[in-house]
Amino acid sequence: MRYSWGMLVGSVRAALGLFFLGLFFLASPALLAADYVGSNVCRTCHPNVFATFSRNPHYKSIASGKEKPENTGCESCHGPGQDHVNAGGGKATIPVAFSGLAPEKVLDACLRCHSQTVSRANIRRSEHTQRDIVCTNCHSIHSSPAPKFLLAKQQQRELCYECHASVRAQFSMPFKHRVNEGFMQCTDCHNPHGAFAATWNMAARPRMVDQAVGNEEPCLKCHIDKRGPFVYEHAAVRVDGCETCHNPHGSTNARLLKRPVTFTLCLECHNGLGNFGRRLDGPQNPSASHNLADPRYQNCTTCHVRIHGSNGSQLFFR
Numbered sequence: 019m020r021y022s023w024g025m026l027v028g029s030v031r032a033a034l035g036l037f038f039l040g041l042f043f044l045a046s047p048a049l050l051a052a053d054y055v056g057s058n059v060c061r062t063c064h065p066n067v068f069a070t071f072s073r074n075p076h077y078k079s080i081a082s083g084k085e086k087p088e089n090t091g092c093e094s095c096h097g098p099g100q101d102h103v104n105a106g107g108g109k110a111t112i113p114v115a116f117s118g119l120a121p122e123k124v125l126d127a128c129l130r131c132h133s134q135t136v137s138r139a140n141i142r143r144s145e146h147t148q149r150d151i152v153c154t155n156c157h158s159i160h161s162s163p164a165p166k167f168l169l170a171k172q173q174q175r176e177l178c179y180e181c182h183a184s185v186r187a188q189f190s191m192p193f194k195h196r197v198n199e200g201f202m203q204c205t206d207c208h209n210p211h212g213a214f215a216a217t218w219n220m221a222a223r224p225r226m227v228d229q230a231v232g233n234e235e236p237c238l239k240c241h242i243d244k245r246g247p248f249v250y251e252h253a254a255v256r257v258d259g260c261e262t263c264h265n266p267h268g269s270t271n272a273r274l275l276k277r278p279v280t281f282t283l284c285l286e287c288h289n290g291l292g293n294f295g296r297r298l299d300g301p302q303n304p305s306a307s308h309n310l311a312d313p314r315y316q317n318c319t320t321c322h323v324r325i326h327g328s329n330g331s332q333l334f335f336r
């Protein structure tokens with residue numbers, strides 16, 4: 019026998035190498051380059067899907083030609099297609115068939131790439147995810163009629179109204195934000211992908227109300243004169259939040275107020291109860307000088323005009 023020590027080591031190495039290479043492929047079939055056939059192969063049997071795909075933002079991965087196979091074109095979402103093609107098609111052979119995926123799996127599939135723009139933590143604990151409303155309920159990859167964001171409906175509001183019918187009625191009230199008129203959108207105030215817990219309205223449910231810069235209420239993006247900071251803040255505005263006094267969608271009362279008569283709104287807090295605030299005795303009662311039976315005193319904001327906060331008067335007179 020003329021086997022040298024070196025040859026033995028060499029062949030053991032080779033055998034081990036092959037063994038681990040085999041394990042590697044067994045453990046991760048998705049990495050087997052040969053399993054990916056490229057999007058042009060899909061075109062032969064799915065010409066309709068392919069025809070519209072060049073207008074899809076996901077087409078960029080094909081156009082650039084620089085992405086890895088698992089991030090390119092059709093197979094970036096549906097997985098490697100070799101088996102599917104060999105079998106002549108069929109739902110069972112394509113690794114990712116969305117029609118059969120559980121909501122949680124859809125979320126995982128899309129978040130593989132989209133966790134930069136869509137906050138993973140927020141979307142996972144959002145009211146939508148908790149009720150199994152996921153990406154494909156709102157986005158249509160292959161047949162979106164919308165000009166932007168692959169929405170499943172042409173108009174964003176129609177998409178939302180499909181499930182939130184009562185909100186449509188709120189935006190049809192006499193006083194409302196002009197969402198139905200197309201002047202603004204649900205996403206001016208909400209993030210359907212979930213939002214951070216509100217920094218206002220202590221411990222209230224966040225209701226996916228999106229935060230503007232500085233963790234502010236989104237209202238302040240547009241109503242900048244209410245932003246402050248004011249020398250004399252009205253705690254109700256800063257701490258409780260705008261929706262304490264306003265119905266954000268719409269109202270039968272002018273100024274979107276929650277109550278038809280202003281003073282009833284004020285007296286919900288200014289009634290002598292409570293133990294918080296600067297003097298630890300809660301919101302003050304209107305002083306004895308206020309005769310609430312006198313109509314002159316009932317419209318509180320004719321005198322306390324700077325009700326959202328003031329730089330000149332502790333009692334918001336100017």
Ligand code: HEC
Nearest residue numbers: 059060063092093096099103106107108109112115116117
């Ligand atoms: C040889 C023809 C053929 C080729 C090539 C082919 N498919 Fe298919 N594919 C089919 C057939 C047939 C079906 C079954 C249609 C049905 O059940 O209505 C199908 C179904 C599908 C489905 C639907 C699964 C579901 O949710 O119902 C997806 C997704 C799919 N193919 C993706 C691909 C992708 C991606 C490629 C390229 C890698 C590809 N196909 C290439 C024939 C083909």
Ligand code: HEC
Nearest residue numbers: 060064067068071076091092095116117154158159160161
């Ligand atoms: C961004 C992810 C993504 C990419 C990329 C993608 N698909 Fe799909 N595909 C989906 C989703 C999600 C569905 C389920 C239906 C839906 O939501 O539109 C689907 C459904 C399908 C179906 C089922 C029939 C239908 O129209 O619903 C076929 C076939 C299909 N895709 C083929 C393709 C082909 C071919 C390509 C490449 C040209 C491709 N897909 C690229 C996500 C994707």
Ligand code: HEC
Nearest residue numbers: 075076078089094095127128130131153154157166167168
């Ligand atoms: C392989 C990575 C990848 C996967 C998986 C993926 N996407 Fe995308 N998606 C992208 C890229 C890249 C873009 C283009 C971004 C751009 O235009 O800069 C995009 C764009 C989008 C857009 C449009 C954004 C815009 O600004 O118009 C939507 C909506 C979207 N994807 C939803 C989905 C959904 C829903 C899924 C799951 C069915 C999904 N994506 C799966 C990579 C991916």
Ligand code: HEC
Nearest residue numbers: 125128129132135136146151152153155156167174205210
């Ligand atoms: C309840 C409906 C809904 C769900 C669920 C949803 N989206 Fe969206 N998504 C929207 C709307 C509406 C827009 C448009 C936002 C706008 O106009 O500013 C959007 C925008 C986007 C955009 C482009 C703008 C951006 O924020 O980067 C991407 C990418 C996107 N969605 C991906 C996803 C992914 C991935 C999922 C699942 C993990 C998902 N969406 C789930 C409604 C939804």
Ligand code: HEC
Nearest residue numbers: 145146149151155156177178180181204208210223225226
């Ligand atoms: C496919 C159905 C569906 C679609 C589409 C949908 N939602 Fe929802 N949404 C739900 C369900 C279910 C809940 C949880 C139950 C509830 O509170 O109404 C929810 C909850 C919410 C909440 C929180 C409500 C609360 O009480 O905390 C907001 C805000 C919301 N959705 C806004 C939107 C917006 C904005 C859109 C459009 C971009 C949209 N939704 C699209 C089904 C949907």
Ligand code: HEC
Nearest residue numbers: 175178179182185195197203204206207225227261266267
């Ligand atoms: C001007 C900002 C704004 C706009 C625009 C807006 N919302 Fe809201 N929405 C809010 C605020 C703030 C709350 C929380 C109210 C509260 O906690 O009392 C809310 C609450 C909700 C709720 C939960 C409470 C309820 O009334 O059922 C749903 C659902 C909802 N919005 C859906 C929508 C939909 C759908 C659209 C678009 C058609 C939309 N919102 C547009 C600010 C807005």
Ligand code: HEC
Nearest residue numbers: 195196202206207236237239240260261264266272273274
């Ligand atoms: C995208 C910008 C925008 C956002 C965000 C926004 N608003 Fe408005 N708001 C307007 C405009 C513009 C008007 C003027 C009335 C109209 O559009 O018909 C208005 C009107 C109002 C009015 C009635 C004013 C009047 O003179 O009758 C109130 C009250 C109000 N908004 C409160 C809020 C609250 C509270 C929020 C947050 C939940 C909010 N707004 C978010 C743009 C916005």
Ligand code: HEC
Nearest residue numbers: 237238241244254255259260262263264273280319325326
């Ligand atoms: C303590 C109750 C209260 C809170 C909290 C409150 N408002 Fe008001 N708001 C009012 C009253 C009352 C009026 C009507 C004033 C009048 O009739 O002169 C009003 C009027 C308005 C108007 C229309 C008139 C104007 O001054 O421009 C807008 C816009 C408005 N509020 C936005 C907001 C925003 C944004 C927030 C949150 C930052 C907010 N409000 C918080 C009570 C409140």
Ligand code: HEC
Nearest residue numbers: 253254258283284287295296297300301302318322332333
């Ligand atoms: C959500 C509860 C709430 C509502 C509603 C409310 N306030 Fe206040 N208000 C407060 C609190 C809390 C303070 C601060 C008390 C303190 O710091 O001691 C305050 C302070 C004031 C002050 C300054 C008084 C002082 O002692 O510094 C005036 C004036 C005032 N509110 C008027 C009004 C008017 C007018 C309305 C109706 C448009 C109104 N408030 C609605 C909670 C409320």
Ligand code: HEC
Nearest residue numbers: 281284285288302303304305307314315316317318321333
């Ligand atoms: C005609 C003008 C006028 C009207 C209307 C008016 N106030 Fe006043 N308010 C004042 C004046 C002046 C003071 C300070 C002097 C005083 O105590 O009489 C004051 C003081 C207050 C204070 C501070 C009390 C304290 O002890 O610190 C509160 C709270 C208050 N008003 C709430 C209200 C409420 C709520 C309404 C509506 C029901 C209202 N005001 C209507 C003029 C008015």
